[in-house]
Amino acid sequence: xxxxxxxAVDLTKNYGKFTxxxxxxxxxxxxxxxxxxxxxxxxxxxxLKIFTDLIKPSRGSALINGLEVHGNKKKALENCxxxxxxxxxxxxxxxxxxxxxVADLKGLPKSGRKEVIEEAISxxxxxxxxxxxxxxxxxxMKQRINIASTLIGNPAVIFLDEPTTGLDPRGxxxxxxxxxxxxxxxxxxxxxxxxxxxxxxxxxxxxxxDHGKLLAYGTMDDVTARFTGEEGLADASFSKPVDQDTLDRxxxxxxxxxxxxxxxxxxxxxxxxxxxxxQGEILADLVALKIGLVEFKTAFSKLEDTYMSLIQEGN
Amino acid sequence: MEADTLGQLEEPQTIRVPxxxxxxxxxxxxxxxxxxxxxxxxxxxxIGLAISAxxxxxxxxxRPESFLNTSLTFYSQWWGGSVTFVIILSAIFFxxxxxxxxxQNKTGYYLVSRPVRRSSIYVGKWVASFIASMIMLLLFLGxxxxxxxxxxxxxxxxxxxxxxxxxxxxxxxxxSFTFFWSSLFKTSVISVLVTVILFLFAFPLIDGLLPSLVxxxxxxxxxYGAEVITAVLNxxxxxxxxxxxxxxxxxxxxxxxxxxxxxxxxxxxMLAYFxxxxxxxxxxxEKREFA
Numbered sequence: 253x254x255x256x257x258x259x260a261v262d263l264t265k266n267y268g269k270f271t272x273x274x275x276x277x278x279x280x281x282x283x284x285x286x287x288x289x290x291x292x293x294x295x296x297x298x299x300l301k302i303f304t305d306l307i308k309p310s311r312g313s314a315l316i317n318g319l320e321v322h323g324n325k326k327k328a329l330e331n332c333x334x335x336x337x338x339x340x341x342x343x344x345x346x347x348x349x350x351x352x353x354v355a356d357l358k359g360l361p362k363s364g365r366k367e368v369i370e371e372a373i374s375x376x377x378x379x380x381x382x383x384x385x386x387x388x389x390x391x392x393m394k395q396r397i398n399i400a401s402t403l404i405g406n407p408a409v410i411f412l413d414e415p416t417t418g419l420d421p422r423g424x425x426x427x428x429x430x431x432x433x434x435x436x437x438x439x440x441x442x443x444x445x446x447x448x449x450x451x452x453x454x455x456x457x458x459x460x461x462d463h464g465k466l467l468a469y470g471t472m473d474d475v476t477a478r479f480t481g482e483e484g485l486a487d488a489s490f491s492k493p494v495d496q497d498t499l500d501r502x503x504x505x506x507x508x509x510x511x512x513x514x515x516x517x518x519x520x521x522x523x524x525x526x527x528x529x530x531q532g533e534i535l536a537d538l539v540a541l542k543i544g545l546v547e548f549k550t551a552f553s554k555l556e557d558t559y560m561s562l563i564q565e566g567n
Numbered sequence: 568m569e570a571d572t573l574g575q576l577e578e579p580q581t582i583r584v585p586x587x588x589x590x591x592x593x594x595x596x597x598x599x600x601x602x603x604x605x606x607x608x609x610x611x612x613x614i615g616l617a618i619s620a621x622x623x624x625x626x627x628x629x630r631p632e633s634f635l636n637t638s639l640t641f642y643s644q645w646w647g648g649s650v651t652f653v654i655i656l657s658a659i660f661f662x663x664x665x666x667x668x669x670x671q672n673k674t675g676y677y678l679v680s681r682p683v684r685r686s687s688i689y690v691g692k693w694v695a696s697f698i699a700s701m702i703m704l705l706l707f708l709g710x711x712x713x714x715x716x717x718x719x720x721x722x723x724x725x726x727x728x729x730x731x732x733x734x735x736x737x738x739x740x741x742x743s744f745t746f747f748w749s750s751l752f753k754t755s756v757i758s759v760l761v762t763v764i765l766f767l768f769a770f771p772l773i774d775g776l777l778p779s780l781v782x783x784x785x786x787x788x789x790x791y792g793a794e795v796i797t798a799v800l801n802x803x804x805x806x807x808x809x810x811x812x813x814x815x816x817x818x819x820x821x822x823x824x825x826x827x828x829x830x831x832x833x834x835x836x837m838l839a840y841f842x843x844x845x846x847x848x849x850x851x852x853e854k855r856e857f858a
Contacts (some may be wrong), residue, residue, distance in 0.1 A: 304680035329682035339676030
């Protein structure tokens, strides 16, 4: 388990009379992926910019592994990578050179560097463009190179600011898979997003922010349970349409299931009691019923309910 | 490809980030790559070659006495008469948008969020623009010396090397001053325009008007300090101030004072511009936000 940590202490950012970030206190540590969720203008990017020295706080501190970013930037960011907004890469450089620049700045050893860069490029599926000039790339291609640049140097802490911005649906799915694979190892990933399904799909924990203030932080289950009660929601998909009789006779009679409604012909949304343990039992029961279950996943609408209620309270 | 098999995605390792000098070298290397791959380097190269070619033709065709009197007058006219213009052009081309471009083009996001001090980025870019400008300066010098050797033989007067050293100092100061303006604005066009206006219009205007209108020495203007580059190319260093009186009738005279900076004074002016601009430019870049 890594002991990486990032901490915002009374982090405040004012632009004239406008407060973009209002006394944010948040400490993240360990190996996990934390989603930083909030509507546009909530203060997500501002927070990440402060952590990466792109802007300075008006008050408070941003600490990485206990080191203040603005007093000791080089040391604090030593084992970090960041992708904030959509940086433009120098157009005269090839993708390989752009990553080499990062490798040089980070002090990556020359031996094996070629392989490291090619692996990073391969991870974002840009092998065919590795020696092409970045100036010829589309926004989505540039974003892929930006993501590849965050992989250089095996960072223990990664900041990602809406990393799927500018990507097509396939690219978005690929980036999410990359983030998922990154978090399998000892890394602390702090990823901002305004996409609920993205956070729900990729992150272990969620920090909700609006108007520069932290509204909630915890595991996905904790946060949603705190604001929407103990009931859980899950979507069960089947290989063939589920009729009303099957719903009434089998599914609704399973332990802990409160309600079951068809979302479409083949998908049923289940509301249940008993948390994750009960969810596991329901899954086992559905498999045992042999009615063609092909997918069973937590519905993110619960997170959506939490998000909407918190944002509305804030307003 | 399976993510787990990738070296990239293995357990994080602590990498020792290079010292600031090494990182300055890295920034310099990639900035030079930028210059050499961009059209602007070749545009300036063509301008430098064109100025040299024009001078070569004019001297060969017209054989002007002011050039061909002695080797010292030759270098004074050729080198002394054009080098400051070449330096200013280089500073505009290489330094004008060096910092402002990072904000305007959003390329700064790619660099600044890495474990590198902003001062290293600033200095690295300055060094790159200095090297690129030096290439132009040496090219111009090479053609001047080749012509000088053709007309006067291999004996190059020592004053030329003094002048080259002073020109190098001037180039550093002009670049430092240009970087200051570049860090002050987030728009490249404005920072380039300010540099052009100052060096090609405002400073020469002050240089000319201040002594002639009020008889005051423009000791605070960098282009005045740079006059030492030409002044050393004389057999004896020019006197500091000369008053010429033109009768305008009824016993009255119109007095015009011409100043030449002392050698130490010219060096001090250029050094002052270098130091003050560097400190202010660095300070601004450190505080500037990518908002």
